[in-house]
Amino acid sequence: xxxxxxxxxxxxxxxxxxxxxxxxxxxxxxxxxxxxxxxxxxxxxxxxxxxxxxxxxxxxxxxxxxxxxxxxxxxxxxxxxxxxxxxxxxxxxxxxxxxxxxxxxxxxxxxxx
Amino acid sequence: xxxxxxxxxxxxxxxxxxxxxxxxxxxxxxxxxxxxxxxxxxxxxxxxxxxxxxxxxxxxxxxxxxxxxxxxxxxxxxxxxxxxxxxxxxxxxxxxxxxxxxxxxxxxxxxxxx
Amino acid sequence: xxxxxxxxxxxxxxxxxxxxxxxxxxxxxxxxxxxxxxxxxxxxxxxxxxxxxxxxxxxxxxxxxxxxxxxxxxxxxxxxxxxxxxxxxxxxxxxxxxxxxxxxxxxxxxxxxxxxxxxxxxxxxxxxxxxxxxxxxxxxxxxxxxxxxxxxxxxxxxxxxxxxxxxxxxxxxxxxxxxxxxxxxxxxxxxxxxxxxxxxxxxxxxxxxxxxxxxxxxxxxxxxxxxxxxxxxxxxxxxxxxxxxxxxxxxxxxxxxxxxxxxxxxxxxxxxxxxxxxxxxxxxxxxxxxxxxxxxxxxxxxxxxxxxxxxxxxxxxxxxxxxxxxxxxxxxxxxxxxxxxxxxxxxxxxxxxxxxxxxxxxxxxxxxxxxxxxxxxxxxxxxxxxxxxxxxxxxxxxxxxxxxxxxxxxxxxxxxxxxxxxxxx
Numbered sequence: 001x002x003x004x005x006x007x008x009x010x011x012x013x014x015x016x017x018x019x020x021x022x023x024x025x026x027x028x029x030x031x032x033x034x035x036x037x038x039x040x041x042x043x044x045x046x047x048x049x050x051x052x053x054x055x056x057x058x059x060x061x062x063x064x065x066x067x068x069x070x071x072x073x074x075x076x077x078x079x080x081x082x083x084x085x086x087x088x089x090x091x092x093x094x095x096x097x098x099x100x101x102x103x104x105x106x107x108x109x110x111x112x113x
Numbered sequence: 114x115x116x117x118x119x120x121x122x123x124x125x126x127x128x129x130x131x132x133x134x135x136x137x138x139x140x141x142x143x144x145x146x147x148x149x150x151x152x153x154x155x156x157x158x159x160x161x162x163x164x165x166x167x168x169x170x171x172x173x174x175x176x177x178x179x180x181x182x183x184x185x186x187x188x189x190x191x192x193x194x195x196x197x198x199x200x201x202x203x204x205x206x207x208x209x210x211x212x213x214x215x216x217x218x219x220x221x222x223x224x225x226x227x
Numbered sequence: 228x229x230x231x232x233x234x235x236x237x238x239x240x241x242x243x244x245x246x247x248x249x250x251x252x253x254x255x256x257x258x259x260x261x262x263x264x265x266x267x268x269x270x271x272x273x274x275x276x277x278x279x280x281x282x283x284x285x286x287x288x289x290x291x292x293x294x295x296x297x298x299x300x301x302x303x304x305x306x307x308x309x310x311x312x313x314x315x316x317x318x319x320x321x322x323x324x325x326x327x328x329x330x331x332x333x334x335x336x337x338x339x340x341x342x343x344x345x346x347x348x349x350x351x352x353x354x355x356x357x358x359x360x361x362x363x364x365x366x367x368x369x370x371x372x373x374x375x376x377x378x379x380x381x382x383x384x385x386x387x388x389x390x391x392x393x394x395x396x397x398x399x400x401x402x403x404x405x406x407x408x409x410x411x412x413x414x415x416x417x418x419x420x421x422x423x424x425x426x427x428x429x430x431x432x433x434x435x436x437x438x439x440x441x442x443x444x445x446x447x448x449x450x451x452x453x454x455x456x457x458x459x460x461x462x463x464x465x466x467x468x469x470x471x472x473x474x475x476x477x478x479x480x481x482x483x484x485x486x487x488x489x490x491x492x493x494x495x496x497x498x499x500x501x502x503x504x505x506x507x508x509x510x511x512x513x514x515x516x517x518x519x520x521x522x523x524x525x526x527x528x529x530x531x532x533x534x535x536x537x538x539x540x541x542x543x544x545x546x547x548x549x550x551x552x553x554x555x556x557x558x559x560x561x562x563x564x565x566x567x568x569x570x571x572x573x574x575x576x577x578x579x580x581x582x583x584x585x586x587x588x589x590x591x592x593x594x595x596x597x598x599x600x601x602x603x604x605x606x607x608x609x610x611x612x613x614x615x616x617x618x619x620x621x622x623x624x625x626x627x628x629x630x631x632x633x634x635x636x637x638x639x640x641x642x643x644x645x646x647x648x649x650x651x652x
Contacts (some may be wrong), residue, residue, distance in 0.1 A: 005162060007188060009181055010171070031323065038319035048224035049118060054199060057217035068122055068219045069186050074220070075120060077328065078191070080160075081177045086375040088127040090167040090176055099173035108166040108188070109278045157310045222326040225306075 046079030159192025479514025
C-alpha cells in the first residue's frame with residue numbers, strides 16, 4: 001500500500017458557528033471514521049491545525065502574519081493514510097466528516113525525497 | 114513545547130527548470146537543514162508529495178483530478194517540528210532551502226488537545 | 228485548621244476509593260509497562276486536588292474533579308509522547324489518541340463508568356497472576372490499587388520501606404517483561420483465576436486482622452480495602468461467583484468482631500472472653516445476606532465453610548450457647564476438601580469443647596509424629612490446652628513453651644506466657 005496525505009481545506013467559518021451539540025456529534029463522526037481507518041490498519045496519523053499562521057517567502061526575507069492560502073483554501077488539518085492507489089484514497093476521503101462543514105479534501109500521494 | 118507544521122508551497126516550476134545535478138545538491142541542503150532540526154530534538158516527521166492529486170469538493174461527491182491549489186500555492190511537502198512559540202518556529206523555517214528556490218513556507222500550529 | 232482537616236480526610240478517603248481505579252484506566256492507556264507513569268499521574272492529581280481545594284474549597288463533586296484532573300494530565304503526557312516510543316500506540320484504538328481529531332472522544336471513552344469498573348477488576352486479575360508471589364501480589368495491590376504509600380504498606384507488613392520497594396519493583400518488572408495486558412478472564416477460566424484473586428484478598432484481610440501491632444488505623448484500613456476489593460468483584464455480573472459471596476460473608480463475620488478481639492493494650496482476648504455486645508450486628512446481618520447469596524450453584528469453597536463456622540459463632544448469644552456439634556460438622560466437611568493442618572487443629576479444639584479432653588487428645592494423636600505439623604505453634608498450643616483440661620500441668624507447660632518458641636507474633640507469645648504463668652502459680 002502507498003501513503004497519501006489529505007489536506008483538509010476551508011470550512012473554518014461554518015465550523016466556528018457550530019453549536020456545542022453539533023460539535024459533539026461532529027467529533028463522534030470523526031471518531032467513527034478515523035476509528036474505522038485505524039481498525040483497517042490504514043490510518044497513519046493526522047492533526048487539525050490552528051487557524052493562525054505565518055508565511056515566509058522571497059527567500060525568507062518576507063514574513064506575513066497569516067497562512068498563505070486563506071478562506072476556502074486554508075489548510076485546516078491533514079491526515080496521512082494508506083491506500084492502494086490515488087483513486088482508492090479518494091474513495092476513502094469521501095467519508096471524511098469535514099464535508100459536514102463545507103471542507104475540500106485534497107488527496108496527494110507521498111513521494112520519495 | 115508546542116507542535117508546528119511547515120507547509121512548503123510552490124516553487125515547482127523553478128525545480129523543473131534545474132538540472133539533475135543542481136536538484137541533487139539542493140536535496141542535500143534540505144537533508145542538512147532537517148538533520149539540524151533533528152539534532153536539536155525538534156523534528157517530528159515529514160514527507161514530500163507528488164505534484165499530482167485529486168480534490169474532493171464540499172459535499173464529498175464531486176472529485177476533480179488535480180490538487181485544489183496549483184502553482185504558487187501547491188503544497189509540495191511538509192515537516193512537523195517542536196518549538197516553544199510560533200516566532201521560534203518561524204525563525205527555524207527561515208533556514209529552509211526551499212525558500213531560495215521560490216517556495217514559501219507556511220508555519221501553522223497543530224491544534225492543541227485539551 | 229478544621230477546614231483543612233476536613234479536606235485531608237475527604238481526600239484520603241477519596242484516594243483510597245478511587246486511586247486504584249484511576250491507575251487501572253491509565254495503565255490501559257499507557258500500557259502496563261508504564262505503570263509508574265500511571266501512578267505518577269494519579270499522585271499528581273491528588274497533589275493538585277489538595278492544593279486547589281485548600282485554597283478554593285471543595286468542589287461539588289470531588290470525585291469528578293479528581294478524574295478530570297487525572298484525565299487532563301494523561302492528555303498532557305500523550306501529547307508529549309506522541310512521537311516517542313515510550314507509549315505503544317499501535318493498537319488502533321490507542322492510535323486515535325495521537326490525533327487532535329479524535330483525542331478527546333477517545334479519551335472520554337476510556338473514562339466511562341462501566342469501563343472503569345472493568346479495568347479495575349482486570350488490573351486485580353493481572354496483579355494476582357500465579358507467577359507473582361503472594362507477598363508481592365498483596366504489596367502491589369495495596370500500593371497501586373488501594374492508594375497506600377510505600378511507607379503505609381511497610382507499616383502494615385511490619386517491614387522496611389526498602390523491602391516494599393524491592394517487592395514493587397519485581398512486580399513491575401514482571402508486567403514490563405511479559406507485556407501484561409490486564410483483562411477480565413473469559414467465562415471458562417474465570418473460576419480458576421478468581422481463586423487466586425480471592426486468595427490474595429483473604430491474605431490481605433488476614434494481614435490486617437491478625438497483625439496485632441499497635442497501628443490500629445493501618446490495620447483497619449487494610450481490612451476495609453480487602454472488603455472493598457471483594458465488593459468490587461461483586462459489583463460486576465461476570466464475577467458474581469458463589470465463592471466471592473462466601474468470602475465477603477466470611478470477612479463480614481470476622482470484621483464484626485474486630486473491636487472485641489484486643490484489649491486497649493493490644494493483647495488478644497479469647498473468643499470465650501470477648502464482650503459480645505461489642506460485636507457489630509449490622510455487619511453480621513450483611514454477612515448473612517452475602518452467605519445466602521453464596522448458596523446458589525454447586526460450588527462449595529473453603530470460604531463457604533469458614534463463613535458458616537464464623538456465622539455460628541456470631542449468632543451464639545454467649546460462649547456457652549455455641550452450637551459446637553454444628554461447628555464440628557462443618558469442620559468434618561472442611562477436612563474433606565482441604566488437608567490444612569490448622570483446620571485439623573481447630574477441629575480438635577471443637578472436640579475439646581464438645582466431647583472433652585480425652586476425645587480431643589485421641590483426635591490430635593492421629594497425626595502424632597507428623598514433622599510438618601509439629602512445627603506449628605498452634606499444634607503445641609492446642610496440646611497445652613488439652614493437657615490443662617486433663618490436669619497434666621507439666622505436659623501442658625512443655626507444649627506451651629514449644630509454642631512460645633515457634634510463634635513470631637508478640638501478642639501470641641505474651642498470651643502463651645500468661646497461660647504458663649497461671650499454671651505455675
